[in-house]
Amino acid sequence: xIQMTQSPSTLSANVGDRVTITCRxxxxxxxxxxxxxxxxxxxxxxxxxxxxxxxxxxxxxFSGSGSGTEFSLTISSLQPDDxxxxxxxxxxxxxxxxxxxxxxxIK
Amino acid sequence: QVQLQESGxxxxxxxxxxxxxxxxxxxSIGSYWSWIRQPPGRGLEWIGYVYNSGSTYYxxxxxxxxxxxxxxxxxxxxxxLTSVTAxxxxxxxxxxxxxxxxxxxxxxxxxxxxxx
Numbered sequence: 574x575i576q577m578t579q580s581p582s583t584l585s586a587n588v589g590d591r592v593t594i595t596c597r598x599x600x601x602x603x604x605x606x607x608x609x610x611x612x613x614x615x616x617x618x619x620x621x622x623x624x625x626x627x628x629x630x631x632x633x634x635f636s637g638s639g640s641g642t643e644f645s646l647t648i649s650s651l652q653p654d655d656x657x658x659x660x661x662x663x664x665x666x667x668x669x670x671x672x673x674x675x676x677x678x679i680k
Numbered sequence: 681q682v683q684l685q686e687s688g689x690x691x692x693x694x695x696x697x698x699x700x701x702x703x704x705x706x707x708s709i710g711s712y713w714s715w716i717r718q719p720p721g722r723g724l725e726w727i728g729y730v731y732n733s734g735s736t737y738y739x740x741x742x743x744x745x746x747x748x749x750x751x752x753x754x755x756x757x758x759x760x761l762t763s764v765t766a767x768x769x770x771x772x773x774x775x776x777x778x779x780x781x782x783x784x785x786x787x788x789x790x791x792x793x794x795x796x
Contacts, residue, residue, distance in 0.1 A: 628784065671724040
């Protein structure tokens with residue numbers, strides 16, 4: 574299985590901050606990566622797919638980048654609605670796997 | 681707007697079979713559909729997918745116990761997980777595949793507790 578290791582596990586930040594979450598794949602040549610936001614009691618919401626393509630309707634402050642084994646999700650200016658859990662997911666190789674999650678909390 | 685709704689028993693006894701249904705509305709069932717689960721307070725695990733032709737792929741970690749099927753006449757997909765234990769306690773989500781593995785539409789989730 575391709576393991577996706579997210580860092581940090583928890584990120585404390587202020588409104589307006591630029592934040593970056595990183596996901597490292599255990600194998601090379603991972604191309605297909607998605608990022609999700611999840612709020613308590615809710616289903617995950619797709620933010621980014623194919624590593625860097627913004628899902629329709631998602632604010633442009635969210636962006637994704639990376640290739641190979643290193644991927645990142647950046648929020649350019651953190652908004653109150655952005656405090657949540659974030660997960661990366663690879664769908665290059667079976668079984669599709671998720672990172673363990675990053676909690677973005679208010680500093 | 682595609683909507684997904686999971687339904688099924690919220691409590692299953694150990695060693696029995698977990699069965700859930702996902703009803704799809706507002707769009708065609710002509711796509712890949714996955715089941716994903718999330719134990720309380722933990723991360724996400726992909727269980728497997730079904731295509732509207734009936735072809736499937738399962739996570740090897742669950743393959744021996746899982747069956748996913750689709751009923752195109754009812755716009756429904758289903759999940760069966762046999763011989764459940766407490767480790768199978770989770771919120772189970774059905775989700776639509778956007779482009780080969782990213783999930784753009786999700787159900788609200790169904791919490792299934794395995795307990796006697």
